[in-house]
Amino acid sequence: MPVLNIALVGCGAIGTAVLELLRADAGLRVAAIVVPGSSLAGARAVAQRLAPGAEVTEAVPSQGIELLLEAAGHAAIEHHVLPALRRGVPCIVASVGALSAPGLAEALEAAAAEGGTQVQLIPGAIGGIDALAAARIGGLARVRYTGRKPPRAWAGTPAEQGRQLDALAEATVIFEGSAREAARLYPKNANVAATVSLAGLGLDETQVRLIADPGVSENVHTVEAEGAFGSFELTMRNQPLAANPKTSALTVYSAVRALRHRVAPLAV
Incomplete structure (x- = not known):
């Protein structure tokens, strides 16, 4: 089975819970965990326990990343998601509330169009x-x-x-x-x-x-x-x-579901 290499932006409560659920997924590999410099030490401790093969870094690697999952808020969308989209990396955004900022939703759409890729906003804690x-x-x-x-x-x-x-x-x-x-x-x-x-x-x-x-x-x-x-x-x-x-626990499950859909032979 091909393995999808993922960059996880954010290693707080949501990011850590996502890593715990992905440990048994053969088709998904967290290749990078992206956090601010002040959070590197904590993220390395989490990675050692839950994703020992992941690179813990302040920036999304320029090579080898096939999908990005954002779970870190407004600043992460501007600093990491927009540039990744422009490079053609598909992105999944969990911090949908950040899109209330004027022009941010339009900027995401434009960046995805420029890179010939797609940004997905997950439902998170709500159904329907x-x-x-x-x-x-x-x-x-x-x-x-x-x-x-x-x-x-x-x-x-x-x-x-x-x-x-x-x-x-x-x-x-x-x-x-x-x-x-x-x-x-x-x-x-x-x-x-x-x-x-x-x-x-x-x-x-x-x-x-x-x-x-x-x-x-x-x-x-x-x-x-x-x-x-x-x-x-x-x-x-x-x-x-x-x-x-x-945060509702369902937000984490929604993110994991979106990741698994990228490699599942049948998605519902």
Whole structure:
């Protein structure tokens, strides 16, 4: 079986979990782990345990990489994904929320066209993206995303302004507005909002509501859509990633699924 050589950009909670799941994949080889200089030592320790053959580096190798997986955020897209696309390396982007930055989605598309390749945005923590994207073809009238997470998942965000998250006694709406604004204010929590919007009505027309709820232990995502196709409502209750409560574990599984599809003889 041919082996696909992958560059993994980012070795935080998501990247480490991806490496753990890929250890038994014969058709996928993590050839490089790309991190900032300040993270090299930690990434080398992870690589020694989970991907001993990987080169740990600050830049994507110019040769030998057949696919890039980004799991490190906005800066990584600009510094690593865009140049790789221009060189013709296909890329998978997990930090979809970063595309709320003006012009970044268009820059990705242009770089992929220049390199004659493709950039894939993974669904991450939400399902139904295929149905939403198909419904857009027929005409969408309304799309709303609601994200409900435990209060601790909103720590370090604007949700802390004017309230004590750990003292909340009932579900509290912490944001209501467009997907673009949600992704800007809550970049580590709003990847789903950005994904839903890019598949549907766009960042400015997709409505988002974010809720801190002491009554839930999971990350609860709800998408409601109406249009010429009819309507649907999808609710998912995802367990948070143990190493990062802001991220659903399904995000990791979505990334691994996308990688495996590149080498699978049958993909669904």
